[in-house]
Amino acid sequence: MKVILDAGHGGFDFGATNKDRKEKNDNLALTLAVGERLEQAGIPVEYTRTQDIYQSPYEKADIANASDADYFISIHRNAADEPGTGSGVETLVFDETSDLMALAEAINQNLEQVGYENLGVFPRPDLVVLNKIKMPSLLIEAGFIDNDKDNEIFERNFNEIASAIADAIIQSNPMAMATVHAPKPVLYRVNVGVFRNEAYAYDLWRELIIKGYPAFIYRKDGYHFVQVGAYHDLKDATNMENRLRQAGYSTYITT
Ligand SMILES: [Zn+2]
Structure with missing residues (x-):
């Protein structure tokens, strides 16, 4: 089992912002903390970036497709159309048939334990990092950066948040998904x-x-x-x- 982690945005692409707070920095800090925990558990990790550099979503997809990882996990923070009105965690997948539906739900549930509201798993077939990547992929929105309450949870429970995501990944088993042909439920x-x-x-x-x-x-x-x-x-x-x-x-x- 091998995972490629993507810290969303980077370089001149700040992502969402809230005063001096930039999404790209939160994303990188959390991504590295999740990766550290996965590596401690013996899971090999690759990263799209470990520094503050710009990559287009297509470059991120190319890096992922050139790796032999079993799946791709992109870490972001959310922002509402009207700043301050959104709160909670959501995880995005290409569509409901994604092999990572169960993992997406487990990540949300673990993050709910840490204090975020669980907004759910949503299909986003329009996102490049979900539709141009060959391996199963998902994108975590770890709370809203434009919401002070969510930022407080992010700061205060940072280690727990990193562990919540890492634990869900460790407990999932992509090799079993790939090799055991369990009958899929009819949807x-x-x-x-x-x-x-x-x-x-x-x-x-x-x-x-x-x-x-x-x-x-x-x-x-x-x-x-x-x-x-x-x-x-x-x-x-x-x-x-x-x-x-x-x-x-x-x-x-x-x-
Ligand atoms: Zn983002």
């Missing part, structure tokens, strides 16, 4: 559109997200499937399909 998803053209898929995805639907893009065989939700229970998928049909979308349910 029902509501398909709203299929496109060859990625831009059209993004237009529909964005429209659905703005309307509050848990939409994501699933890629297969050169097609982009715009889908909503992933449900264990067919009834839940049917309810979502009814909502979408009433809103004028033509849909079908798929697994």
Whole structure:
């Protein structure tokens, strides 16, 4: 098992800021602390950066793709559209079918123990570090940098936060995921559109997200499937399909 860690942003890309506080610095400090704990547990770690240097998201993706790591974890801090109005931790994955869903949830739960509100796991198929990286990847938003209360938790519980993330990674087992072919649970998803053209898929995805639907893009065989939700229970998928049909979308349910 090997992990590549990415401290989000860097150099002239500060990320989010709050007075003198820059996201790139919080990200790097936390990333190095998580890496230290993983290495102590015997897990080899690579980093996209260990210094304050600029990398575009595409460069970060190239570094990850050139490594032989089992997965990629990017560490960030969040910011709200209206500064100070957001609080808590969220973890982002490419979509709900990600191999790292369980790890994403474990990280959030561990961070909840440390004092952050658990905002959940969200699909973000538009993020370069999630969609251009070959290995399973996730992105942690470790509290809001524009919220003084979240910064207080970040400072006061810094070591616990680093351990919370590292412990979830140590306890996950990607080698087992890759080699043991456990039957995957069936998930029902509501398909709203299929496109060859990625831009059209993004237009529909964005429209659905703005309307509050848990939409994501699933890629297969050169097609982009715009889908909503992933449900264990067919009834839940049917309810979502009814909502979408009433809103004028033509849909079908798929697994
Ligand atoms: Zn960021």
